Amino acid sequence: MKRFAAVIADNKRYVFLFLLFPAIFGITSAVTHYSIPEEMVAGSVVANLATDLGLDLNTLTKRRIRLDVISNRKYLDINKETGDLYIAQKIDREYLCNIKTSSCFLKMDVTVDNPERIFNIELEILDINDNAPHFRRDTMHLDISESTPVGERFSLNNAVDPDFGSNSIKTYYLTESEHFDIDIQSGRDGSKFTNLVLKKPLDREKQATHNMILTAVDGGVPARSGTASIIVRVLDVNDNAPKFYKDSYTINLTENSPIGSLVLKLNASDLDEGSNSDIVYAFSLYTSEKTQQTFSLNPENGEIRIKEIVSYEDFKIYDMEVIATDKGANPLSGHCKLTILINDMNDNHPEISIKSFSSPVKEDVPVNTVIAVVSVSDKDSGENGQVVIHISDDLPFALKESSDNYYELFVSEPLDREKVPEYDITITVTDRGNPPLSDNETITLELLDINDNVPQFPQTFYTIPVMENNAPGALLSSLTAIDPDLHENQYLVYFIIEKEIVNTSMSMLFSINPENGNLYALKTFDYEIEKEFLFHIEARDSGVPPLSSNVTVHIIIMDQNDNTPLIVSPWRAHGSVVEEKIPRSTDKGTLIAKVIAIDSDSVHNSRITYQFLHNTDATLFSLDQYNGEIRTMRMFSYRDSRHQQLVVIAKDNGEPALSATVTVKLSTVETALKTYADMTEVPLGYDIFSDLNLYLVIGLGSVSFLLLITLLVTIVLKCQKTKPSKAAPPCRNSVISSERNSTIADSTLVSNDAYWYSLFLAETRKGKLVVRQPVPKGARYIVSSLPRSTGLTETSDSAASTLQASTTTSSSSS
Numbered sequence: 001m002k003r004f005a006a007v008i009a010d011n012k013r014y015v016f017l018f019l020l021f022p023a024i025f026g027i028t029s030a031v032t033h034y035s036i037p038e039e040m041v042a043g044s045v046v047a048n049l050a051t052d053l054g055l056d057l058n059t060l061t062k063r064r065i066r067l068d069v070i071s072n073r074k075y076l077d078i079n080k081e082t083g084d085l086y087i088a089q090k091i092d093r094e095y096l097c098n099i100k101t102s103s104c105f106l107k108m109d110v111t112v113d114n115p116e117r118i119f120n121i122e123l124e125i126l127d128i129n130d131n132a133p134h135f136r137r138d139t140m141h142l143d144i145s146e147s148t149p150v151g152e153r154f155s156l157n158n159a160v161d162p163d164f165g166s167n168s169i170k171t172y173y174l175t176e177s178e179h180f181d182i183d184i185q186s187g188r189d190g191s192k193f194t195n196l197v198l199k200k201p202l203d204r205e206k207q208a209t210h211n212m213i214l215t216a217v218d219g220g221v222p223a224r225s226g227t228a229s230i231i232v233r234v235l236d237v238n239d240n241a242p243k244f245y246k247d248s249y250t251i252n253l254t255e256n257s258p259i260g261s262l263v264l265k266l267n268a269s270d271l272d273e274g275s276n277s278d279i280v281y282a283f284s285l286y287t288s289e290k291t292q293q294t295f296s297l298n299p300e301n302g303e304i305r306i307k308e309i310v311s312y313e314d315f316k317i318y319d320m321e322v323i324a325t326d327k328g329a330n331p332l333s334g335h336c337k338l339t340i341l342i343n344d345m346n347d348n349h350p351e352i353s354i355k356s357f358s359s360p361v362k363e364d365v366p367v368n369t370v371i372a373v374v375s376v377s378d379k380d381s382g383e384n385g386q387v388v389i390h391i392s393d394d395l396p397f398a399l400k401e402s403s404d405n406y407y408e409l410f411v412s413e414p415l416d417r418e419k420v421p422e423y424d425i426t427i428t429v430t431d432r433g434n435p436p437l438s439d440n441e442t443i444t445l446e447l448l449d450i451n452d453n454v455p456q457f458p459q460t461f462y463t464i465p466v467m468e469n470n471a472p473g474a475l476l477s478s479l480t481a482i483d484p485d486l487h488e489n490q491y492l493v494y495f496i497i498e499k500e501i502v503n504t505s506m507s508m509l510f511s512i513n514p515e516n517g518n519l520y521a522l523k524t525f526d527y528e529i530e531k532e533f534l535f536h537i538e539a540r541d542s543g544v545p546p547l548s549s550n551v552t553v554h555i556i557i558m559d560q561n562d563n564t565p566l567i568v569s570p571w572r573a574h575g576s577v578v579e580e581k582i583p584r585s586t587d588k589g590t591l592i593a594k595v596i597a598i599d600s601d602s603v604h605n606s607r608i609t610y611q612f613l614h615n616t617d618a619t620l621f622s623l624d625q626y627n628g629e630i631r632t633m634r635m636f637s638y639r640d641s642r643h644q645q646l647v648v649i650a651k652d653n654g655e656p657a658l659s660a661t662v663t664v665k666l667s668t669v670e671t672a673l674k675t676y677a678d679m680t681e682v683p684l685g686y687d688i689f690s691d692l693n694l695y696l697v698i699g700l701g702s703v704s705f706l707l708l709i710t711l712l713v714t715i716v717l718k719c720q721k722t723k724p725s726k727a728a729p730p731c732r733n734s735v736i737s738s739e740r741n742s743t744i745a746d747s748t749l750v751s752n753d754a755y756w757y758s759l760f761l762a763e764t765r766k767g768k769l770v771v772r773q774p775v776p777k778g779a780r781y782i783v784s785s786l787p788r789s790t791g792l793t794e795t796s797d798s799a800a801s802t803l804q805a806s807t808t809t810s811s812s813s814s
Helices: 002-025 048-051 289-294 690-721
Strands: 030-037 047-048 077-080 086-088 104-112 115-128 139-145 153-155 169-175 182-186 190-200 209-218 225-236 249-254 262-265 280-281 293-295 303-305 319-325 333-343 352-359 370-377 387-391 396-404 404-409 422-431 438-448 462-469 475-478 492-496 511-512 518-519 532-541 548-558 566-569 577-583 591-594 594-600 611-616 621-623 628-632 642-649 658-668 741-746 748-751 759-764 768-774 780-787 802-806
Touching: 030 047, 030 048, 047 048, 077 104, 169 190, 182 209, 225 303, 249 262, 280 293, 289 293, 289 319, 293 319, 352 422, 352 438, 370 387, 370 438, 396 422, 462 475, 511 532, 518 780, 548 628, 566 658, 577 591, 611 621, 621 642
Parallel strands: 030 115, 139 225, 249 333, 462 548, 577 658
Antiparallel strands: 047 086, 077 086, 104 115, 153 190, 169 209, 182 190, 209 225, 262 303, 280 319, 293 303, 319 333, 352 370, 370 404, 387 422, 396 404, 422 438, 475 518, 492 532, 511 518, 532 548, 566 594, 591 628, 611 642, 621 628, 642 658, 741 748, 759 768, 768 780, 780 802
16 A cells, blocks of 8 residues: 555656646647656546646536546546546556557546537656566576586576566576576667576586476566576486495305395396486306306396205305496496305204124123124204214113214113013204204113023912812912013923932822922821821923922812711610600709710811700700700699600701711609719719720720821831932921811710810710810810719719820920
């Protein structure tokens, strides 16, 4: 607005000068001149036309004052009320006068009616600096070869300014540049133009593009300017050879890297551009064929890759030279050397080689004997090639190094084929790589047998029970020894160590199979005659020298229930019926009779129990099942029969049980008879040599005579032997037998085989009662003879005569 106010003030000054000019000089003209600057704001008053033309202000409307339209535009108009000529539309001098001239006029006619008159008006448009210089192109591109000489000129597009005179372009300015400057020239019309001048040689490799700003400045006040960019692209020439980042490379490459792996990407650079900078890579003639077979080189991008498996053991270092050549008209090239160092990796397993090996060997091979020599190797290097060799600690062998990478395998502990017949020896070698690799080799050492083991029986003492009445040739047991040796060293022969007993030998009683140790009985055994045998059996191998061992065999004859109980009391001469007379006045609990039976079987089978098989009156008599005593359960009454019959069965404890019976017929008499309970011990009386006692005495004498004869014959036979047989201790090698001894003395039956400790009562034909009672601990017996009487008398201890008999036993100690 300030600018516009200044312009209007100037315009008024210009108008004023033009209007006063004719008056001062007294000149009359038909044309009215006005001068105004361009770009006045619409509505600005140029002059008071009514006054200047001498028109009545009040008649302007009536006279229809009007102004011509120029080029369909109405730049000016007349205010009919005030008579002012004002700007109707902004006037642009450059638009109206597009040709640069010193003056620009706008001619118009003012017409009024009544009377009609025409006034000529000439409006001069004065130029102001309203346009800034501008270039037809904002950016100017120049291509200049880097080989262009200094001083070369290059035309630039000139700037344009529509203003005239001093408002037009006055000069040009170029931003500071090391290589370029401008040269300003003036045309005949006063226009200014400029050239770009090269003042320093170009180097595209240093600066490929130069950017500058060209400024055009006019001479107006204030001055206006316009700018344009100058871009100079330096054209390349092939003046630079390709160059590698480094002249030499040292690369560490791990062996066995995968084929196709990138080793190195060479990046040669060429400062040129275009084809001058396109590089092709190739191996030089100094690169060996082996290297070129192992590695590939991409000619386009310079990548070196693995073409074949790289092994440290084959080549440790690869040298190569690579040439980089550009594609310029006159190609240039650069060189680079590469050294590829192959790093060893632990890719080779250690190897074991058996140089010598002795197998089989005898099991008694001495300790420290070398049985094998092995060598180890590893193709790797460093720690990867260092190996450790070992075997299991559980084996009786050890390794020691004999020389470089050679080891001896020797026996470190005594060997025993019977414990381990052969050894699988695994030799393991491990390197020190990470991760470690290992290899192993297994050798089998076979041991040869020697006769170093004595045959062994599973037991040192065998107790074999044999049931009596066995069949001759019966298998008693299998006595098998074990010899852990092999072949003839383990073939065993069995035999009985001979020994004579009582005019016989063990080979007459037993036999053994020499091959399998089966023991057989050659005769039938009777428990009541022989109860046990003790002898030795030897097992001998077939080695050289032979080894043997023996075992003690204890044969125990087992009793069978093969003997029927024998009833010895009450005694009966003929048949199994005993007749007895008892007084009817017998009290309750009176001992009527005692049944005694003996059994020659063993203790278990000879246990005898007594039962009534028949009892005429079950309420009258009772029977003790263990001692056989028959007693009255009550007194006789007049209703009881005078004759009672009792049948008693004596049964042993065998399976099946055997038994014997006796029938006791009782007759009651009115005469007073002494009962068994009232009998007292009296001296042995008359009739001591009754029929029964006589038989017993004769039998005892016969047995004693035969025993004496047998002892005499045995003594004579032993004295006649020239070389007494070497007998084992009597406690282990004697035939043990026992016989039941029965002795008749003083009408008394004495037996050492009685099971019960109670009395046994024997009755003689003359009415004598003999009572046997064992002394405590069973070593001796007291035999008492009691006279029978029909009346009840008190027992007199002083009248009893006592016999003492010692028991005869046969025992063996083991």
